[in-house]
Amino acid sequence: MSDAPRKPLIALDDALATLLAQAAPLAGTETLPTAAARGRVLAADLISPLDVPPADNSAMDGYALRAADAAAPLPVTQRIPAGQVPGALPSGEAARIFTGAQLPAGADTVVMQEFAELADDGRLRVTQPVTRGQHVRLRGEDLKVGQTVLPAGTRLDAIALGLAATAGAAQLSVARRPRVAVFSTGDELVMPGEPLPPGAIYNSNRFTLRALLEGLGCEVIDLGIVPDRLDATRAALREAAARADVILTSGGVSVGEEDHLRPAVQAEGRLDLWAIAIKPGKPFAYGRVGEAHFIGLPGNPVSSLVTFLVLVRPFLLKLQGATRLAPRGYRLAAGFDWPRPDKRREFLRVRLDEAGGLALFANQSSGVLTSAYWADGLLDNPAGQAFKAGDAVRFLPFAELLA
Incomplete structure (x- = not known):
C-alpha cells in the first residue's frame, strides 16, 4: 500500500469555480421560431419595437x-x-x-x-x-418602444416566450446547443427490458443523465454501453471527442477502481481527479479529450444526480451563455434533528410538509434513487453543521434544479 498522503478534499464552491473557469461560451447561434425556443438561451437582447399595449x-x-x-x-x-x-x-x-x-x-x-x-x-x-x-x-404600461424585453443570457421558459410574443417576436436568436456525448462502461450494466443475470444491474444513470441533458437544451449523442476493454473505451472517447463538445460518463473514475475509463482518458487526453467535500458524490473527474470537455461522475445513482445538479448543470448553462447559473435557495424550517453531521457538505433528500417545513427521507444512501423521487428537493447543509427541528436550513427545490 502506498504511503503517499491523500490529497485534501476540495470544497464544492472551489471545485465549481475551477470548473466554470473552463466553460467558455460556445461560438455560434441559431434562429428559431419563438414557439420552438423553450429551454434555450437567448443570444442577443430582445428589444421591443412597440408599446404594449399600443394604446390605452x-x-x-x-x-x-x-x-x-x-x-x-x-x-x-x-x-x-x-x-x-x-x-x-x-x-x-x-x-x-x-x-x-x-x-x-x-x-x-x-x-x-x-x-x-x-x-x-x-x-x-x-x-x-x-x-x-x-x-x-395605459399605453406602454407593459412594454415601451426601445425597452429591453429579455436580455441576452435569459433561459427561455414559458413566461419568457409569452413575453417575447407580446413584443411581436416571431423568431429568436439563441445560443448553439451543447453537443454532449454520453456512454457507459462496465460489463455489469444491462439495459432495461433485457434479462438481468446474477451480478448485473440495470443502467439507470443513462436514462437520468439523458433526461437532465435534454432538459438543459443539450443535443445528446448516446453512444450506449462500451465493452469493458481499454481499446474499446479509447475508441469510444475518440469518437465522442470528434462529435461532441462535452463527454459525460458515470462511474469508474475514482482512484483505485479497476476500470478502463480512467487510463483511457489519460491516454487520449488529460484527466484531473477531484475528491470533493460533498456527500453524496465525492469522486468527480474533469479533463479534456481533444477539444472536448470530459466530465466523469460517480456511479451511484444519487451521487451521479447530485453532482450533475450542483456542478454539471451550471457548467452546461455557462457554455450556452446563460447569466443565471445558480438555483434559488430558500430558508425553511427543518422538521427533524440532525445531530451527527458529516465532515463534508451534505445534500439531504427532503420533502415539504403541510406546515411548510422539511421532512427527511429515512434512507439517505447514495444508492437509493427512491429518495430523490420521493423528495421535493435537497437540503444543502454546510460541513459539520448540526441542527434541530425548527432551525432554519437552506432548501434547494427540484423545481429550480431540474428546470
Missing part, C-alpha cells in the same frame, strides 16, 4: 367616459368591441366598451357594467363613485 384600452366590460361627466346622465353614442379603432368621444357622451378594446380619444375612465344602469330614455347613469383613470390600461 379597457380592463373591463363597461362604459368609457370622462370622469368629470360621470355625475350626469349620458347618452351612449358608440359601441367599441376589441380590435376596432373608435372615433373620438365628445364631452357629455359615453361609449359601450369591452375588455381589451381601445379607449376613444377624450375618454379617461371606464365604469364597470355592474355599476352602470341604462334608464328608459337610453341614458347611462353611474351608480358608484368614479375615479379618473379607473379600469384603464
